[in-house]
Structures are given as structure tokens and as C-alpha cells.
Amino acid sequence: MAHLGILAHSTEGAALAFLAFCQEGYRRTGRNEHPDVTLDYIAFGASMAAWEAGDYAAVRATLAVSAGRLARAGADFFACPDNTAHLALAAPGPPLPLPGLHIAEVVADRAAAEGRRRVAVLGTKYLMDSPLYPQVLAARGIGCELPAGADRLVLNEIIFSELVNGVFTDAARQEYLRVIGGLAARGCDAVALVCTEIPLLIPAGSAPLPTLDSTRLLARAAYLTAVGDRPLPTWRGGPAPA
Numbered sequence: 001m002a003h004l005g006i007l008a009h010s011t012e013g014a015a016l017a018f019l020a021f022c023q024e025g026y027r028r029t030g031r032n033e034h035p036d037v038t039l040d041y042i043a044f045g046a047s048m049a050a051w052e053a054g055d056y057a058a059v060r061a062t063l064a065v066s067a068g069r070l071a072r073a074g075a076d077f078f079a080c081p082d083n084t085a086h087l088a089l090a091a092p093g094p095p096l097p098l099p100g101l102h103i104a105e106v107v108a109d110r111a112a113a114e115g116r117r118r119v120a121v122l123g124t125k126y127l128m129d130s131p132l133y134p135q136v137l138a139a140r141g142i143g144c145e146l147p148a149g150a151d152r153l154v155l156n157e158i159i160f161s162e163l164v165n166g167v168f169t170d171a172a173r174q175e176y177l178r179v180i181g182g183l184a185a186r187g188c189d190a191v192a193l194v195c196t197e198i199p200l201l202i203p204a205g206s207a208p209l210p211t212l213d214s215t216r217l218l219a220r221a222a223y224l225t226a227v228g229d230r231p232l233p234t235w236r237g238g239p240a241p242a
Contacts, residue, residue, distance in 0.1 A: 001035040002226045005075030005098065007066050008041035009082035010164050013196025013215055017081035020219035028223075035226035038073045040066040044082075044164075051084075051126060059088035060237070064096055071097040077233055079103075079222040081215055083194040084124045086240075087132060095236035102233070102240050104136040106221045107192055107214050111142055116190045118143040120183035120209065122176070123194040125156035133194060136240050145188050151179050163197035173201055181208045 004021065008014030018039055025034025042062055050058040063085060070078055078100040080086065086103055089096070111119050119142055121133045129152070134144040147155065158172045176198070180191050188209055193199050196215040204211055224230040235241050 001228065002076040002232060003036040003038065003074050004222050004226050005067070005070030005073065005078040006037060006039040006222075007063060007070060007078045007080040007085075007100065008039055009044050009047075009063065009080060009085040010196065011041075011044075012164060012166055012200060013081045014039060014041060016196065016200060016215045017079065017219045017222075020216045021223055024220055024223040034223070036074070037226075038070055038075055040069045040073075042066055056088040056091040057093065059085070060091045060093050063088060064093070064237075067100075068097045077101065077222075077225060079218050081196045081218055083132075083196065083214055084127045087126060087130055089237050090132075090239050091237075093237060099233045099236050101218060101221055101225065102235050103214055103218050104132055104194075104240055106217050107194060107212050108133075108136045108140050108142065110212055110217050111137065111190060111192070112140040114190065114210075116142055116212075118145060118188045119212065120145045120147075120180065120186075120188040120191040121194055122147065122155060122179065122191060122198060124159055125152050127194060128152045128155075132240070133192065145183050145186050147179050147183065151182075155179060159195050159197060163195070163201060168201050173206075176202055177207060184208045 022034050047059045047062055078098055083103055128146050137144045162172055190212055191209040192212040194214045199213040199215050
């Protein structure tokens with residue numbers, strides 16, 4: 001079995017991915033067994049000034065430090081349970097010290113497998129303002145809808161003032177459900193929860209649309225990779241694999 005390295009960039013999402021990976025082992029085997037896993041986390045607060053400045057190279061350099069520590073700990077590949085971090089991982093720079101799964105590829109593959117035709121995308125303002133998910137979904141013939149500008153700001157504020165700090169309120173939940181309902185009215189047949197904390201606020205079955213839970217989908221893909229049911233990745237940063 002391969003050794004997973006969790007390249008963390010936000011607290012709640014990384015914790016959920018770790019739990020989901022370990023729980024997948026029990027779900028599949030009926031025993032408290034799973035492949036080796038190591039988590040490395042440089043607090044994302046240290047990178048917020050770089051995010052605000054659009055200095056993705058600086059964020060990438062920080063993430064590369066974590067990737068190096070995971071490689072030295074014996075990890076064979078990494079999974080980064082933070083969609084927004086993939087914008088920085090795509091920035092120019094040396095190849096990362098070990099290969100990793102690309103979260104957007106995992107989510108888009110699931111959307112395609114489910115036969116989705118138009119997917120709503122909810123995440124941080126950085127992620128929603130980027131072409132990442134529209135491009136990765138379009139490569140599979142899937143359309144993409146994003147919230148209006150004002151709603152993007154509301155969702156982003158909830159993420160950074162509440163969700164990443166483990167605060168999950170009914171008021172925040174109602175805001176997300178309102179936005180999802182509007183996207184359903186625009187013809188979406190699923191919603192991708194691509195801030196890895198959102199699934200903790202919007203559990204499966206609670207939204208007006210079927211959900212694509214990026215956190216648990218990534219954890220499941222990592223488990224399948226670690227046990228050899230999925231090939232080891234080759235992506236070491238840069239744009240999402242074709």
C-alpha cells in the first residue's frame with residue numbers, strides 16, 4: 001500500500017479529509033485499518049496577505065515546504081484538501097517534491113460519472129473568480145454556473161469568518177441554501193461544494209441540488225490510490241492535468 005500525505009491548507013477541511021480517509025478503510029474492510037497517512041499543516045493565516053495580494057507564488061512556496069516534509073516522512077503521494085490552494089499549486093515553479101491528486105479533477109470526474117450536465121460551483125472568492133472549475137468541467141462537456149458577484153462575497157465572508165474556524169450556524173446554512181436554490185433555478189443539476197469546509201455546513205441530502213462533496217471525494221480517491229485500486233498520480237503542480 002502507498003503512504004498518503006495530506007497537504008493541509010485549512011483546518012476543518014483537512015481534518016474532515018483525514019477522518020474520511022481513515023473511515024473509508026473501516027467502511028471497506030470492517031476493521032480499523034487503512035494505509036499510512038501523514039498530515040502536514042502550515043497555518044493558512046501566514047498566507048492570507050499573499051492571497052489578498054494575488055501573490056500565488058508565495059503561497060505555492062509555503063505549500064512546497066509542506067510537500068517536502070511529507071516526502072521526507074515517506075509519503076508516496078499527496079492530497080491537498082483545499083480547492084483554493086490548487087490555484088497556488090498551479091503557479092509557475094519547480095515540480096513539487098512528490099506527486100499529488102488534483103481535487104478539481106476528482107470532483108469533475110465524479111460529476112461526469114453521475115451524468116451531470118450543468119454544475120453550480122461554490123467556494124472562496126478566489127476560487128469562484130478563477131477559471132479552474134469552468135475549465136475542468138468544460139473538458140468533460142459539463143457546463144458551470146457561479147453565484148452572482150454579491151452572493152460570492154457573502155459566501156466568502158462566511159467561509160473565512162465562520163467555517164474555517166469551526167463555526168457552523170443556521171443563518172449561514174440558510175444563506176448557502178438560498179444561493180443553491182437560485183442556481184437550481186438557473187438549470188443546474190448538481191452543486192459542487194469546493195471549499196472543503198462547506199460539506200460540514202451543508203450535509204448530503206440537505207440542499208435543493210445533489211451535492212459533490214470535494215472533501216470526501218478527494219479522501220475516497222486518496223484511499224483508492226493508496227490501496228492500489230487507482231494509479232499513483234503524476235501531477236507535481238502546474239495546471240490541472242489534461
